[in-house]
Amino acid sequence: MRAAETAPAPTAQRVREAALELFAERGYHGTGIRQLAERAGLSSASLYHHMGSKEELLGALMRESLERLLAEAQAVAAGEPDPGERLCALVRMHVRSHGERPLETRVVDGEVAALTGPVRAEVVALRDRYEALWHATIDAGLDAGQFHVTSPALARRALLEMCSGVARWFDPAGPTALPDLAEQYVDLARALLGATATAGRRVDGDTPRPV
Amino acid sequence: MRAAETAPAPTAQRVREAALELFAERGYHGTGIRQLAERAGLSSASLYHHMGSKEELLGALMRESLERLLAEAQAVAAGEPDPGERLCALVRMHVRSHGERPLETRVVDGEVAALTGPVRAEVVALRDRYEALWHATIDAGLDAGQFHVTSPALARRALLEMCSGVARWFDPAGPTALPDLAEQYVDLARALLGATATAGRRVDGDTPRPV
Amino acid sequence: MRAAETAPAPTAQRVREAALELFAERGYHGTGIRQLAERAGLSSASLYHHMGSKEELLGALMRESLERLLAEAQAVAAGEPDPGERLCALVRMHVRSHGERPLETRVVDGEVAALTGPVRAEVVALRDRYEALWHATIDAGLDAGQFHVTSPALARRALLEMCSGVARWFDPAGPTALPDLAEQYVDLARALLGATATAGRRVDGDTPRPV
Amino acid sequence: MRAAETAPAPTAQRVREAALELFAERGYHGTGIRQLAERAGLSSASLYHHMGSKEELLGALMRESLERLLAEAQAVAAGEPDPGERLCALVRMHVRSHGERPLETRVVDGEVAALTGPVRAEVVALRDRYEALWHATIDAGLDAGQFHVTSPALARRALLEMCSGVARWFDPAGPTALPDLAEQYVDLARALLGATATAGRRVDGDTPRPV
DNA sequence: CATGAATGAGACTTCATTCAT
DNA sequence: TATGAATGAAGTCTCATTCAT
Numbered sequence: 040m041r042a043a044e045t046a047p048a049p050t051a052q053r054v055r056e057a058a059l060e061l062f063a064e065r066g067y068h069g070t071g072i073r074q075l076a077e078r079a080g081l082s083s084a085s086l087y088h089h090m091g092s093k094e095e096l097l098g099a100l101m102r103e104s105l106e107r108l109l110a111e112a113q114a115v116a117a118g119e120p121d122p123g124e125r126l127c128a129l130v131r132m133h134v135r136s137h138g139e140r141p142l143e144t145r146v147v148d149g150e151v152a153a154l155t156g157p158v159r160a161e162v163v164a165l166r167d168r169y170e171a172l173w174h175a176t177i178d179a180g181l182d183a184g185q186f187h188v189t190s191p192a193l194a195r196r197a198l199l200e201m202c203s204g205v206a207r208w209f210d211p212a213g214p215t216a217l218p219d220l221a222e223q224y225v226d227l228a229r230a231l232l233g234a235t236a237t238a239g240r241r242v243d244g245d246t247p248r249p250v
Numbered sequence: 251m252r253a254a255e256t257a258p259a260p261t262a263q264r265v266r267e268a269a270l271e272l273f274a275e276r277g278y279h280g281t282g283i284r285q286l287a288e289r290a291g292l293s294s295a296s297l298y299h300h301m302g303s304k305e306e307l308l309g310a311l312m313r314e315s316l317e318r319l320l321a322e323a324q325a326v327a328a329g330e331p332d333p334g335e336r337l338c339a340l341v342r343m344h345v346r347s348h349g350e351r352p353l354e355t356r357v358v359d360g361e362v363a364a365l366t367g368p369v370r371a372e373v374v375a376l377r378d379r380y381e382a383l384w385h386a387t388i389d390a391g392l393d394a395g396q397f398h399v400t401s402p403a404l405a406r407r408a409l410l411e412m413c414s415g416v417a418r419w420f421d422p423a424g425p426t427a428l429p430d431l432a433e434q435y436v437d438l439a440r441a442l443l444g445a446t447a448t449a450g451r452r453v454d455g456d457t458p459r460p461v
Numbered sequence: 462m463r464a465a466e467t468a469p470a471p472t473a474q475r476v477r478e479a480a481l482e483l484f485a486e487r488g489y490h491g492t493g494i495r496q497l498a499e500r501a502g503l504s505s506a507s508l509y510h511h512m513g514s515k516e517e518l519l520g521a522l523m524r525e526s527l528e529r530l531l532a533e534a535q536a537v538a539a540g541e542p543d544p545g546e547r548l549c550a551l552v553r554m555h556v557r558s559h560g561e562r563p564l565e566t567r568v569v570d571g572e573v574a575a576l577t578g579p580v581r582a583e584v585v586a587l588r589d590r591y592e593a594l595w596h597a598t599i600d601a602g603l604d605a606g607q608f609h610v611t612s613p614a615l616a617r618r619a620l621l622e623m624c625s626g627v628a629r630w631f632d633p634a635g636p637t638a639l640p641d642l643a644e645q646y647v648d649l650a651r652a653l654l655g656a657t658a659t660a661g662r663r664v665d666g667d668t669p670r671p672v
Numbered sequence: 673m674r675a676a677e678t679a680p681a682p683t684a685q686r687v688r689e690a691a692l693e694l695f696a697e698r699g700y701h702g703t704g705i706r707q708l709a710e711r712a713g714l715s716s717a718s719l720y721h722h723m724g725s726k727e728e729l730l731g732a733l734m735r736e737s738l739e740r741l742l743a744e745a746q747a748v749a750a751g752e753p754d755p756g757e758r759l760c761a762l763v764r765m766h767v768r769s770h771g772e773r774p775l776e777t778r779v780v781d782g783e784v785a786a787l788t789g790p791v792r793a794e795v796v797a798l799r800d801r802y803e804a805l806w807h808a809t810i811d812a813g814l815d816a817g818q819f820h821v822t823s824p825a826l827a828r829r830a831l832l833e834m835c836s837g838v839a840r841w842f843d844p845a846g847p848t849a850l851p852d853l854a855e856q857y858v859d860l861a862r863a864l865l866g867a868t869a870t871a872g873r874r875v876d877g878d879t880p881r882p883v
Numbered sequence: 884c885a886t887g888a889a890t891g892a893g894a895c896t897t898c899a900t901t902c903a904t
Numbered sequence: 905t906a907t908g909a910a911t912g913a914a915g916t917c918t919c920a921t922t923c924a925t
Binding site: 486487488489490491571574575611612614615616618619620621622623625626627629630637642645646648649652653655 | 702
């Protein structure tokens with residue numbers, strides 16, 4: 040256990056990290072195999088002992104990122120029966136996840152077009168399942184009268200775009216800690232959805248306004 | 251006159267359009283000179299009569315897009331002395347512009363990293379000037395007591411991310427027309443900023459809530 | 462007459478001059494059609510109204526240079542029955558010619574390999590005829606007992622190499638005027654060939670030494 | 673041992689040799705990467721495992737040739753305190769070197785213009801240092817009263833041009849062996865410089881003549 | 884596992900040349 | 905004559921990938 044924590048990252052892991060960094064920095068097509076090898080501390084030939092092909096590597100990174108995100112979302116959603124609270128939990132998790140792993144977000148959001156064949160379909164399917172969770176939650180909140188928006192379709196999209204943006208600018212060394220930021224985003228999301236105050240959050244008499 | 255409308259676009263223009271489409275679809279590094287030539291209906295050698303290099307072409311596209319966006323923003327801002335109204339006008343213009351020219355947005359937002367040297371600096375400077383206009387407007391609204399947010403920095407970022415997202419999904423053939431969508435975004439923006447009701451917009455007694 | 466002297470060089474002539482300069486500076490293969498056009502003040506398409514092809518242009522330049530050189534040599538040789546004097550006259554003419562037109566020399570000496578087909582053969586034949594004149598003169602001087610060298614073949618070659626070198630470094634703005642330089646080369650040539658003193662040139666009793 | 677003599681040259685060496693041959697035959701700009709690859713027995717892509725770029729390859733060839741020539745000249749010069757003898761040794765070495773490696777000479781003399789940037793400056797500097805050695809030796813001979821020329825500057829230039837010419841025509845299969853040729857050049861050089869007879873070389877009473 | 888060497892395919896770009904205007 | 909536009913061929917170089925060692 041303790042050994043594992045301090046042991047040098049196994050080579051395969053170093054390759055993944057190098058790929059994640061470079062694909063995020065320069066894009067998939069803008070990253071060469073040799074740059075990848077150099078960043079991973081290997082020769083370009085050795086790289087192929089740890090991966091199938093450049094595209095398979097990208098596919099694996101994207102699939103794993105989305106699978107983890109989806110799993111976290113499902114875990115969070117499972118623990119919150121109330122739609123309003125569930126959405127807050129999703130926002131909180133999403134912002135934390137995107138703030139902690141901005142590289143993954145940039146790759147997942149920006150390199151879908153670089154994928155071809157069945158892997159691309161898989162990745163798109165995962166992304167759709169993740170978004171479906173948000174949609175279902177928002178719809179449940181609307182049905183329950185907790186949210187008040189003029190256009191649910193728009194609110195869904197605007198909300199996710201807004202929350203994902205954090206990956207593009209959040210700086211862990213900046214003035215706001217990530218958990219605080221997540222709470223601020225929760226508030227923004229509630230405002231966006233015209234959320235009814237929930238226990239302990241809003242003073243009584245607070246009037247929700249449709250947006 | 252009508253003939254002019256259907257006349258074939260001048261070659262140079264066809265090259266720009268082809269580049270815009272392909273750079274948006276597949277990214278700068280994912281687009282080859284031959285694809286560009288084919289889409290423009292030229293041989294790859296002929297392409298070079300209408301552009302300097304692939305990178306110069308990208309740079310020109312990005313610079314022009316940003317210059318137009320900035321000019322529109324300045325025109326809009328100049329016409330609205332009231333910060334709240336000015337922000338609404340900016341949001342409206344931004345959403346319309348992004349909905350009408352989603353390709354430009356994708357390229358401008360996604361390919362800055364493909365640029366090198368002084369052109370990159372120019373493009374970044376233009377983008378910063380555009381954002382500074384938003385920041386100044388939001389700050390003015392806060393100073394005037396028209397907006398109520400807990401974190402201005404966050405609101406600025408979240409707001410722009412949200413509004414830019416429209417370029418990624420708006421479908422002109424969809425159920426919502428672009429002007430309507432723009433108005434909905436204006437409402438979302440007001441909600442996000444905790445905007446005080448302005449004349450004719452909100453019923454009396456509406457209580458602004460900080461977000 | 463006077464008009465012709467001050468009239469702008471006809472375009473065809475400007476093309477020749479541009480080609481001569483560039484082929485001398487950068488070599489035939491190192492010179493592009495567009496550079497040629499720019500130097501001549503034309504578009505690259507217009508160039509083809511004044512020349513056949515790039516290679517024909519090179520061939521014409523080389524042929525004309527060698528034809529002029531050969532004609533001058535023949536004129537000079539025809540006027541000097543004495544082999545010793547004839548060789549001096551050849552050296553004098555060669556040095557002056559090479560000092561006055563260094564570009565032609567560089568092209569003629571350096572770009573034979575760029576020529577193909579019958580033009581190349583022509584050029585080589587002209588060069589051989591020119592050298593044959595020198596050879597015949599040297600042989601005549603040896604037969605007449607005017608020159609004393611251990612290896613005629615070597616002397617012939619060394620002499621020409623030495624005399625041609627002037628094209629590579631002579632500076633008309635330098636301290637030595639070309640006619641003076643030519644006389645110095647005549648002296649060098651005489652020394653190289655172990656030439657017997659001729660009237661007015663060497664004091665009586667001067668002993669020729671074989672080299 | 674003997675096996676080593678006939679073993680195939682290492683690939684990198686084959687590339688250098690191919691480049692030397694082709695650059696000498698057709699010039700740097702007249703030689704294509706594919707020709708280079710074919711002559712070296714490689715694919716054009718493989719070439720780049722053994723060189724940086726075509727120009728770097730040229731630069732390396734030129735630098736090494738000049739460095740070797742300079743080193744040989746310095747070794748030769750160091751062993752001869754007498755200026756007259758030193759010059760003879762330089763001529764002897766120069767002629768042998770140029771006769772043995774005519775390709776290098778052609779490239780070094782003909783392709784300086786193809787070089788750009790700092791490598792060009794380096795190569796020119798090496799060439800200047802080599803020539804400075806000759807100049808110093810000639811000046812020392814003049815100061816010591818061993819040489820008698822009317823124009824030292826001219827003699828220096830004419831001498832080097834003459835000696836370098838050997839690379840352009842010497843045929844190892846011809847009637848004169850290289851060491852003999854070198855001695856003949858030594859004699860020519862002495863004649864050119866009006867060298868005083870030195871021990872064992874000239875009969876007493878030999879009168880030096882200025883040239 | 885690791886890598887130097889190799890390579891077919893393709894990258895971007897320029898070549899010399901032609902032709903309609 | 906002059907030239908902008910066009911192009912097939914070729915330029916130099918890098919691509920992702922394989923394989924013998």
